[in-house]
Amino acid sequence: MAAGGKRIRPRLLMGAYEALGGIDERVAVDAACAMELLHIALVIHDDVIDKDLMRRGEMNISGRFASEAMLRGTTRRDANAWGEASSLLAGDLMLTLAHSLLARLDIHDERRQAVLDVFDDTVFESAAGEHYDVWLSMRLQQATAQDVLAMVDQKTAAYSFQAPLILAAILAGSTTSVIDELTAIARRIGVIYQLRDDVLGLFGDERETGKSTISDLREGKETLLIAYARSDVAWAEVESLFGDSALSVADSRRLKRVIEESGALVFVESFITERCDEVYQLVQEAALPAALKSQLLTLTSACNSRVS
Template sequence: MIGATLDRRIDRGGVAVAEFLDDFFARQLERAAMHGDDYVRLWVAARDGAAGGKRIRPELVLAAHAAFAGSSTAESVRLASAFEILHTAFLVHDDVIDHDLVRRGAPNVAGRFALDGVARGLTTRRANDYGEASAILAGDLLIAGALRVVAELEAPRRVRAALLGIVDECVFVAAAGEHADVRQAGAAPGERDILAMIENKTASYSFSAPLQAGAVLGGASDAVVARLGEIGRHLGVAFQLRDDLLGVYGSPEATGKSVLSDLREGKETLLIAYARVHPDWARAAEGFGNPELDDIGAARLRRVIESSGARARVERLIDARCAAAVTAIAAADLPHGLHEALTVTAGTCTERAR
């Protein structure tokens, strides 16, 4: 895991991020109380959506900042927290797009308000509409909140403007990736389209932007900031490709995710794109995208994906992306601690089980 590769100072920074987030949501709940109990409940649901998770993005911000500034500061913690707030917003919106009502084994924002609608006597359809509308609003509020946190940083105007530009760009690019992901559903996209979608939807805001933002706040040069963007892009693609493999071949006990959901949903990953062009695909294709897919049908799909060579091809691409990241890290003029942490992180992308 990425968190395990970073310096111990980042662990203490992680505690500070948790404390900042607690304070952020407490202040929003206090404001919401002026507008009624339902609005408070919306913010409670948003706050709970930010709980747990790997906290990869804040760790990357703090690691990059500490590498160039020498240590974490209150402002680096604020910046790191802004990326976690933004990540929560994207998760909330992503669940709406996917019509999911559960995340991490519990009702998500949409799920909570859908259940409330049912309890108030709404039809299932109206209750789900209410839940999704509530989640859209929560995600919008969190994006605005993340931008405000960055805008209020105590930093030189030039630095603050650069940081706002990085956050704005990663939101812009992530939305392009999400839109492409929706468009690709059921469209049998090819390798180029899928990789472009991953770079936009995941790699930009999860890896490149946090590394670049932390480095900018820490005083890194423009050349190093650009190089960190390249490193983050390779790491982000490798990380997502590993996620896609774990979504089909992982252990639910380790990942906390069903190995049926991606197959039932018909998620158009690179794994599927590679398998689809093999003659064996026709033997199991009817199960892909079937919401009633059972364990037997899923096992059949996994065997076909394996025999088609798709799994091995994705593994090789993960290795190639990690190697590209290591090459870029070696070529960058990075402080020793960050160089080492990112190099180890590249290795974990090939090996992680969750």
């Protein structure tokens, strides 16, 4: 689970800490590692919730443990239970280790308490976002664009972008005004990142993303694309296909065609562009070091243009 990846969160924390004048590299490294461990924990638990056995084209923890149990002769049901139990425990251990790293930082008690408060708030908000995501996927209510954006803000923006930036600012001794500016910027970048991820999940190149462009449709994943497409009259013709775990390739093409022809893809792309413009303006107006401004602008552009 920890191999590969872009290391967005630890790199963001390290870069921001240095740009804000932080000088204790050991403290920054430990905090950056804690952010990566939190990411791994949430990913592991997310796979359990989604009952996924694969991630990025390879077996995840559940898949590997389940496969091993199957080879030893147990039933598929018991093997899957063993895989899920292994993942839950692994995720719990990652969370505990992340918290331990932050609790042991060699910094003043007041600053350590502020760091731990941010971490606690981040875990709580991320869990709430995940919980909301599962609720929306049950389709007991029709998810609106506002519902989806609220979920994305909690599930992705909080831990992937806000937490690394705020922790870096706290550790570097930044002012409250700087923290407030970084919070506003981070939340918007997080939404850009997730909306691009959702677009790639349906219309990306599987060779680049390492992810099937059918899985989100089979899962019935509620995204801004889907929320918009529902407003089109043609959605009624394919609604029964959305969330079908046995969705065929041919039917997935029908679904994606309706989504695209509804104008959903154009709408989401324009929404991403608007959020990017907001971030660019906020960064330019913020009282932040030039190096950090450059980092945030580059990050925003990368989140928008990424293909994997």
